[in-house]
Amino acid sequence: MMRRPPAPRSSRARLHQERLPRDVYVLGLIAFFVMVGFGVVIPVLPVYVREFGVGYLEVGAVVSAFALMRLVVTPFCGRLIDRIGERTILASGIGIVAVSSGLVGLAADYTQVLVLRGAGGIGSALFTVSAMTLLLGSASATQRGRAMSFYQGGFLIGGMAGPAVGGLLATISLRAPFFFYAGTLLIAGLIGLFLLQPARPRTDRAAAPPPVPLREVLRDVRFRAACLANFAQGWGTMGVRTALIPVLVVELLHETAAFTGIAFAVAAVAQTLALAPAGRFVDRVGRRPALVGAFTMAGGMLLVIPFVDSSAALIVLLALYGAAAAFMGPATAASVGDAAGPRNARPVAIYSAFSDAGAIAGPLVAGALLDAFSYPAAFASATVFMLIAALYALRMPRLQLT
Incomplete structure (x- = not known):
């Protein structure tokens, strides 16, 4: 009597064991370098701002300016990404944060720091929305939880490493962390430029199903x-x-x-x-x-x-x-x-x-x-x-x- 072949594994089980797309791993690596630099700057920023002879209200304003500009710009990011593409907006956002952070280290007065941190918030919004759009577009429905976990892990590990590095740099100069942040963002931008999958041709995008209204x-x-x-x-x-x-x-x-x-x-x-x-x-x-x-x-x-x-x-x-x-x-x-x-x-x-x-x-x-x-x-x-x-x-x- 012939034995029946084993039943094939369900399509759902196979999907859950699929390897995550390469772009997910690249985005996780980008997140690590972004957050390492961010973690270096955050503990130093209030002390650095106080060096300009301002009060704690002005220190809080610098911190809030970053978040406020993120909130103001974020609603417009979707249209920009639809017109220009995720990768271009991602690189632009990282570039804006890198340049503004480096210039903060060269700032001559409090007003310059405030304006430049606000500009950094604009770049952060562009990066965040484009990276998330790219992440959700790269992973299938049965991979989205794992993809987001990996991406979030890059942020967390970078965030844990950043403050320790920032403490060491602060012993050299309070301006040094901002140059370091610009450098880690440059690395993140280069990783995205060379390792992310190239954008699909326009003809392929036109043939794809339209997005949900x-x-x-x-x-x-x-x-x-x-x-x-x-x-x-x-x-x-x-x-x-x-x-x-x-x-x-x-x-x-x-x-x-x-x-x-x-x-x-x-x-x-x-x-x-x-x-x-x-x-x-x-x-x-x-x-x-x-x-x-x-x-x-x-x-x-x-x-x-x-x-x-x-x-x-x-x-x-x-x-x-x-x-x-x-x-x-x-x-x-x-x-x-x-x-x-x-x-x-x-x-x-x-x-x-x-x-x-x-x-x-x-x-x-x-x-x-x-x-x-x-x-x-x-x-x-x-x-x-x-x-x-x-x-x-x-x-x-x-x-x-x-």
């Missing part, structure tokens, strides 16, 4: 859920985690400012280790459970943090928050890709703008709540948006990728 994308519950979640993440990460935890560490836990760096480093390691499992979860189990679980967990962590009474407890909570954050980026980005399809830049630009809006409003509102009420009230503002995002994500369909 923006009006249809805006009505898609998956896209709305992703935008709301991105706003909540911007609010929680920048408005509460980054802005208030350093103050909490010093004023409530009576630790040194250096402890904040250690706690954030542990959280970044936890997030990095969770990225690969998170990407697989998003692709295999689904976007909806990842969004609901991650934002519920992150919101709970932020609600508990102001009540901690020990440094060890804070590190544990931040590590758990980092693990939850590992699911946020892949799940939201994959949801945008599912709703908008590949090579559709305008929805990506809108999605990115929600994060910038949260990052700008979050520090202001959370700071005002802390002044008027308490730490729990300030942290609860982020929890509210996190839970709203999780509840809205329950409306997403149980999409089965095949």
Whole structure:
């Protein structure tokens, strides 16, 4: 009696084990070099600005100028990318940030620093939207979670390496980190120029299916859920985690400012280790459970943090928050890709703008709540948006990728 041949593996199983496209790996490498330089500059920037004899309000204005210009320019990035192409806009964005950062190191007064950091925000918006559009266009529907995890990993690893290098450079000169940043951006631009796949010929682009109309994308519950979640993440990460935890560490836990760096480093390691499992979860189990679980967990962590009474407890909570954050980026980005399809830049630009809006409003509102009420009230503002995002994500369909 002849034995039957083994049943072929399902197409879905094969797709989940496909190697990620080359452009995904290249974009992850670009993200690493971009974030190494960014991580070098950020700890030094406030001290450098103070060298011009200005107050803390002016220091905050320089930081806000970067984020504000990102928010202003991001909505226009989609049309530019549709007309010129992702790779050209990506290279242009990196070039603008590189030149403006190098010139910051040569600035003669505060006004020049403010204007140049604003220009850097413009370049950052161009780079962010074009890279995300290229990433979602390169990966298939069953790879988007893993692709975003790898890309996000490049940022995280670069972000962990940057501050250490920045500290060493600052001992030489407060201007040196800005030249270093320009150099890492130059490397990132060259990697993109020589290693990214060349753009498709115009005839091929014309023959490709048209992108999903923006009006249809805006009505898609998956896209709305992703935008709301991105706003909540911007609010929680920048408005509460980054802005208030350093103050909490010093004023409530009576630790040194250096402890904040250690706690954030542990959280970044936890997030990095969770990225690969998170990407697989998003692709295999689904976007909806990842969004609901991650934002519920992150919101709970932020609600508990102001009540901690020990440094060890804070590190544990931040590590758990980092693990939850590992699911946020892949799940939201994959949801945008599912709703908008590949090579559709305008929805990506809108999605990115929600994060910038949260990052700008979050520090202001959370700071005002802390002044008027308490730490729990300030942290609860982020929890509210996190839970709203999780509840809205329950409306997403149980999409089965095949």
